[in-house]
Amino acid sequence: MSQFEVLMKRYQGMVFSQARKAFLTEEEAEDFTQEVFIQTYESLSKFRGESQFSTWLFQIARFRLTKVFKKKKLPIADWQEDISFVADKSGPSVAEILDKEETSHTLRSLISKLPKSYQMPILLHYFENKPLKEIALDLNIKLNTIKSHISRGKDLLRKWWSHEIES
Structure with missing residues (x-):
């Protein structure tokens, strides 16, 4: 097992559990989690070790989530808090x-x-x-x-x- 696979196994649950709060279906959350790890793998050379890997991974996930929600024109709450979006105007x-x-x-x-x-x-x-x-x-x-x-x-x-x- 590669080092990245070990990291992915360790942190996949963290990303998925937060994605599950943000998306309506489990399938969307799974797709999002996979996209985050693909982007993380592609950006691995940029990780400088100035923070924990989990912090860096969370930032990637947060930026990616923001991008997804902006594309869908949905309001977004703080990723590291309880992620949810307001379905009506009485937020x-x-x-x-x-x-x-x-x-x-x-x-x-x-x-x-x-x-x-x-x-x-x-x-x-x-x-x-x-x-x-x-x-x-x-x-x-x-x-x-x-x-x-x-x-x-x-x-x-x-x-x-x-x-x-x-x-």
């Missing part, structure tokens, strides 16, 4: 959208500051909806250690979040 106000984007940005920023050992289990569990046992297998870490990392990571996030709110 959230501009202030609500900006507040949600600011909250999402703050949360992503705080997660990126977590130690790597806490970051990946939290992302896999809460953003990809992977079961703890599967995360333990994927990361080759004992289940109780995964539980501990998630708990400690959440504690840090709560602490940091409260400081962000107070600021």
